[in-house]
Amino acid sequence: QSALTQPASVSGSPGQSITISCTGTSGDIGSYNLVSWYQQHPGQAPRLVIYEGNKRPSGVSTRFSGSKSGNTASLTISGLQAEDEAVYYCCSYAGFNTFVYVFGPGTRVTVL
Amino acid sequence: EVQLVESGGGLVQPGGSLRLSCAASGFSFSNSWMSWVRQAPGKGLEWVANIKQDESEKYYVDSVKGRFTISRDNAKSSLYLQMNSLRAEDTAVYYCARVELWSVLFDYWGQGTLVTVSS
Secondary structure: OOOOEOOOEEEEOOOOOEEEEEEOOOOOHHHOOOOEEEEEOOOOOOEEEEEOOOEOOOOOOOOEEEEEEOOEEEEEEOOOOHHHOEEEEEEEEOOOOOOOEEEOOOEEEEEO | OOEEEEEOOEEEOOOOOEEEEEEEEOOOHHHOEEEEEEEOOOOOEEEEEEEOOOOOOEEEOHHHOOOEEEEEEHHHOEEEEEEOOOOHHHOEEEEEEEEEHHHOEEEEEOOOEEEEEOO
């Protein structure tokens, strides 16, 4: 099964924008615009923040947005706030014609 | 209100077995694909298994194939994970989640149950 790569950490000051990348291959992210993103605070369950590449679930701030270019999906958080400090995971299909999934290793976002 | 409540975690010796349960409420469980996702201590998320509404399709991560079995009881709105031949590397918090299979999204999550495999 394939693996996704994410930067280990990203940081920014309050009010700034940051972008987290999630790189796969032509067999997973490159084939579908179906990447989802999850926010996880310490000791809590993950929370869906972006799905199908660029859609926000009800209740998620408009400061969260998603995009994709080639084999890389990205999550952008604009107007960074202290509450955004968490670990963020991407998720995608693991390859063609499969309902096997894979998560990225996670990116720790620090608000300076 | 949607609730997913996992139970059944605990300490088990290597080679042992454990059965996890997840009680669902607040949404149409019988019409939903369901999943198990785990997280080793201090590590990232790992998808474990998916199950279709009628149990006719099941999918597993390679590392648990042949050892873990996902199942469900729609009458009880419950999801299960039978874990056999447990290894130290199976130590993790196990989350139950509802999954939209085609969209690759997990929209509802439980709070997780900790499984520790150790002698």
